[in-house]
Amino acid sequence: MAMNERLRTELEEFKKQGVYKTLNHLDSPQAARVTMEGRGDVIILSSNNYLGLSNAPGVVQAGKDALERFGAGTSSVRFICGTFTIHRELEKAIAELVGTPAALSYVSCWNANESVCATLLGPEDIVISDQFNHASIIDAIRLAKGITKAQAAVYKHSDMTDLEEKLKASSGCRTRMVFTDGIFSMEGDIAKLADILELAQRYDAFVVVDDSHATGVLGTTGRGTAEHCGVLGEIDMITSTLGKALGGAAGGFVASSEEACDYLTQRARPQLFSNALPCTVAGSAMAAINQLRAQPEMVTRLHENARYFREQLIEAGFKPLEGDTPIIPVILGETAKAIEMSRMLLDEGVFVTGFGFPVVPKGEARVRCQISAAHTRDHLDEAMTAFKKVGSKLGLI
Ligand SMILES: Cc1ncc(COP(=O)(O)O)c(C=O)c1O
CATH class of the missing domain: 3.40.640.10 (Type I PLP-dependent aspartate aminotransferase-like (Major domain))
Incomplete structure (x- = not known):
């Protein structure tokens, strides 16, 4: 494809950096558990589907x-x-x-x-x-x-x-x-x-x-x-x-x-x-x-789930940013580390996106957990098991 020389070089350079993986393919509705990258058992902790209504x-x-x-x-x-x-x-x-x-x-x-x-x-x-x-x-x-x-x-x-x-x-x-x-x-x-x-x-x-x-x-x-x-x-x-x-x-x-x-x-x-x-x-x-x-009880469940997951993260030794919402970021520093943790979690059946520069400031890359009313305690416990495994492999806990 003919393309402006400057633009082509820049795009090729970006691809070579290899930091950003391609988008994960989702082949089911948004729910607590989704089909992603061919796996039908992935717990999603990276969705704005806060009340679980996307697939209601x-x-x-x-x-x-x-x-x-x-x-x-x-x-x-x-x-x-x-x-x-x-x-x-x-x-x-x-x-x-x-x-x-x-x-x-x-x-x-x-x-x-x-x-x-x-x-x-x-x-x-x-x-x-x-x-x-x-x-x-x-x-x-x-x-x-x-x-x-x-x-x-x-x-x-x-x-x-x-x-x-x-x-x-x-x-x-x-x-x-x-x-x-x-x-x-x-x-x-x-x-x-x-x-x-x-x-x-x-x-x-x-x-x-x-x-x-x-x-x-x-x-x-x-x-x-x-x-x-x-x-x-x-x-x-x-x-x-x-x-x-x-x-x-x-x-x-x-x-x-x-x-x-x-x-x-x-x-x-x-x-x-x-x-x-x-x-x-x-x-x-x-x-x-x-x-x-x-059903305002959906909101109560969302708040309880968020509190529970935050407490479990802290108990396991992670240091999430302080807060009182279903958005629970764990700061990792370099972008490559956040992407790596996200990839390792997906291997364990948990989808959490890693965010790096320019979405967040340089040196403050993170994985951002998002909790939903659709999660059960079992989903959250299963996700926490994966977090502990990956966290200790990466020396975070
Ligand atoms: C705070 C905030 N404002 C606006 C938007 C954009 O929303 P929409 O997807 O409806 O354009 C987002 C989406 O991520 C957001 O987080």
């Missing part, structure tokens, strides 16, 4: 029903072809779940984040972002800087003194937006939302929380970081994904005031120029929300 019969059936009722797709953007009733039903359910007056669905949370910054901010405005925010927020800010010339600042991770300094330093701005993850995806820790809100109130700032890892996960009934922090109904704007706990297919949303959602409907470029969420996905997400409402 009601969620799958709702997708099929939506396919029958609405057909394969939307065939256009919403303002051109009309808005399916399933989208409106879903948006109402989302708003009720996360505690806002309204919500607006997107094909992904990535799109939702991009539309928030690029649509709501101009050159007189600033977005102040946590240092460890997800890539989608970082790129959303880059996009806004490029398109609308919005200003940006970054505060040290969860450092409220630094956030306050950034708020003070931007007193001349028309709007100050503070953007934070709810659960930080690589660390597994939770944003200090009550403190952020208090500062935002004092400095007249607007708070946006990306709750992608927290929707369906945090709080006693899974309503997210706001429920966990006791500030439900007080967040100006929440973005999140439907591609993790809420069915896991794809999709995202912005939840906020009716006026903000209407404005984004009319002005956000991903709304105006890109097709709506497929109806099958909307149907499955709707069923996932209904199941979450009806």
Whole structure:
């Protein structure tokens, strides 16, 4: 294939490094145990399927029903072809779940984040972002800087003194937006939302929380970081994904005031120029929300499982990052080590992804365990046996 010389050399060099293995092939639905790389017995500890709903019969059936009722797709953007009733039903359910007056669905949370910054901010405005925010927020800010010339600042991770300094330093701005993850995806820790809100109130700032890892996960009934922090109904704007706990297919949303959602409907470029969420996905997400409402005990089981696995890791001699969520990272240092541990665990029938640079900072490569309500104690114990075996082979415990 003819290709630009510089690009070809760079791609070949990357391949030669051999650090990143090819993607693991999954040949079954997401569940506690999956078929991967030809093995039918792999316990998955690396999925955002936090509530085990990706393969729940009601969620799958709702997708099929939506396919029958609405057909394969939307065939256009919403303002051109009309808005399916399933989208409106879903948006109402989302708003009720996360505690806002309204919500607006997107094909992904990535799109939702991009539309928030690029649509709501101009050159007189600033977005102040946590240092460890997800890539989608970082790129959303880059996009806004490029398109609308919005200003940006970054505060040290969860450092409220630094956030306050950034708020003070931007007193001349028309709007100050503070953007934070709810659960930080690589660390597994939770944003200090009550403190952020208090500062935002004092400095007249607007708070946006990306709750992608927290929707369906945090709080006693899974309503997210706001429920966990006791500030439900007080967040100006929440973005999140439907591609993790809420069915896991794809999709995202912005939840906020009716006026903000209407404005984004009319002005956000991903709304105006890109097709709506497929109806099958909307149907499955709707069923996932209904199941979450009806069975909050799924959330309790998720919390208990996460606590149990964390305790077992510590008892075995591992040193996971401190935290209180189903994301439990074990730091290993070099990328090659994280990849090696992941490979050895897969040989033992446990799938945990190793993360290295550039996904996490250099020297902080890790394996990131993610726990689900779908895991039984037997699954977790079996996984722990593999962790102990691999951990002692690698000299970690
Ligand atoms: C915090 C956070 N925000 C946004 C996203 C993107 O979500 P989506 O897959 O819906 O685009 C992710 C996905 O990994 C995420 O972890």
